[in-house]
């Protein structure tokens with residue numbers, strides 16, 4: 001595949017970012033994606049700084065290709081991680097859940113490429129003005145924390161509003177999704193849910209199997225009332241959560257229920273009482289594969305090119 005401007009900017013072969021996934025996207029997954037030609041990302045989530053540092057150092061041993069670190073701006077140690085990536089010479093930073101504006105100058109001084117996740121045109125424009133190198137426009141089909149707009153509606157509007165490369169995220173699970181993202185004007189894709197079932201992904205096998213057997217309508221959104229909506233696979237926990245929200249219980253009660261829930265699913269494999277974050281595209285995903293197989297399939301676009309020329 002021909003490298004586009006985003007590939008050249010990130011130093012990668014295929015215009016695909018492996019989405020950060022808190023407590024899941026570690027050095028094993030990130031290095032495997034980078035070795036396969038994409039951009040692997042280590043998710044820092046709420047992890048202690050020492051763990052993040054170790055993961056960065058381990059990734060450097062596993063790959064000599066560029067990889068990135070994702071910073072959840074809501075987390076208590078976001079500022080420390082923001083500095084750590086500079087000290088460790090990380091090439092790319094992606095950010096989730098907010099506006100990383102106050103760190104951008106520091107990252108630029110250290111030559112770190114900055115790619116924030118945005119869920120609106122307004123934030124995309126603000127990020128471009130603040131010096132972002134690209135933006136990830138993430139639609140609400142995605143797993144994890146989400147905004148309001150769908151990928152189909154958000155991506156072309158962001159593409160028209162900014163001059164930096166736009167990476168499409170949310171609901172992209174195979175080469176048809178990749179082709180659709182390009183047709184909307186994106187220069188790359190970010191994929192989370194499909195990489196959950198990658199062979200190199202160290203998430204608990206129960207979590208992987210739950211994604212593999214998921215049907216199209218199996219995800220629900222919890223946490224709308226807290227201002228932090230999250231897309232998860234339906235289970236006992238999501239039902240409890242939705243009941244509390246319906247009863248308009250205080251936010252503290254909801255936060256208590258959500259505390260440690262992702263780790264419960266990711267590490268202990270408790271897919272009934274833990275938070276099994278995944279996107280709507282889970283219904284399309286049917287088997288475990290290596291990162292290399294996933295990326296090769298997603299960019300095998302020749303057949304689709306012929307199909308398009310038949311249609312138009």
Ligand SMILES: Cc1cc2nc3c(=O)[nH]c(=O)nc-3n(C[C@H](O)[C@H](O)[C@H](O)COP(=O)(O)O)c2cc1C
Nearest residue numbers: 019020021022096142143144170171192193277279
């Ligand atoms: C389990 C899970 C955890 C996630 N955690 C984060 C995170 O820590 N930071 C972030 O910016 N995005 C996070 N995301 C969003 C992904 O990085 C990515 O944008 C999203 O999964 C893309 O949509 P898809 O799930 O349809 O592939 C998470 C997604 C999932 C499924």
